[in-house]
Amino acid sequence: AYSLNCTRVNRAGVDLLASPSLRLQVGDRLTVVGDPNDIERLGTRLGNSMKRLNQPNLITIFVGIMFGIIVGSINVGFGMKLGLAGGPLVVAILLSRFGYKFKLVTYTSSSASLLMRELGICLFLASVGISSGKGFAETVFNTTGMWWVIWGFIITILPLIIVSFIARGVYKINYLTIMGLISGGCTDPPALAYANNSTGSDAPAVAYSTVYPLTMFLRVVSAQALILCLF
Structure with a gap:
């Protein structure tokens, strides 16, 4: 309708392929090529306010923390709880998927996200x-x-070496993605920070976020299940 070509979509600092099946989200930044007048009309339609995008939405973060603590303290059966690790993680996933229905904006600017990420790693290592x-x-x-x-x-x-050889030799996964998979599989934020700083690419972070939620959930539940089975 605007005679424009979208070359890429940047979401939270990560460049995504601009395919027809990609669903846009709040805070996505589009790079388009075409007539300047069409670009201006598209900006009016989609919104082009950099100042608004640079303002972090802290309300949703605190809502996620509060409900995460509540969910983590609930007994899910057989005396098991998700705890402070699993509860906020589950709530964060639910908010990112259904938060818009409750008028909760989950978008956070890239600068604020990077600040919280680095601060969180520092506090984690210090603790x-x-x-x-x-x-x-x-x-x-x-x-x-x-x-x-x-x-x-x-x-x-040993498991990391085995998984790395299988990922590279059998599935032909590139090295950057393997770094993210291994970091997420170990739920190891310092390893992800090293991968991001040493490669300068977003591929490790994307792979990390893909496997981290399931690994963290299984780690919390399986540890409690082993204790219940053994004792």
Whole structure:
């Protein structure tokens, strides 16, 4: 209708292929080629307010956190709970899918998203370091502790090597996507941060977000299920 060609769609800092089947969302930025008058008319139709897009929507974030804590504290059966890890994750997925029906805008500007991402990783690493630092030497530097470290290393590294060879050799997945898959499969935000900084590509983040929700959910549920089965 506007005699324009859309070359790409940028969503939350990630460039997507502009295919006819792609559904646009609030905050998507379109790059189009054509007559300047048609571009101006399209901007009037779709909206072209950079200032409005740069304003983060914090209300939806706090609503997601609040309901995530509530859902995480609910007993889902057999004494199992999603906890503070699974509850907010499930609520975030539901809000991203159905939030628009309740007038909740889930769009967050790229700068705000990057700030929260980096701040979250820093707080995560600081929390892990503080909690594990106490008694670290006494726990690790002995026969029992050293064997725990060795077995933990084997359990962590061996599956990653096997999955990497299968992903590359059988399914021909590119290296950047494999980095994201491995990071998401281990639910390891520091590994994702390293992949993003070392590659300068969005491919690891896209692959990470694909597998992370299911892995996190299974990790929370399976750990509690094992405890219930063994005890």
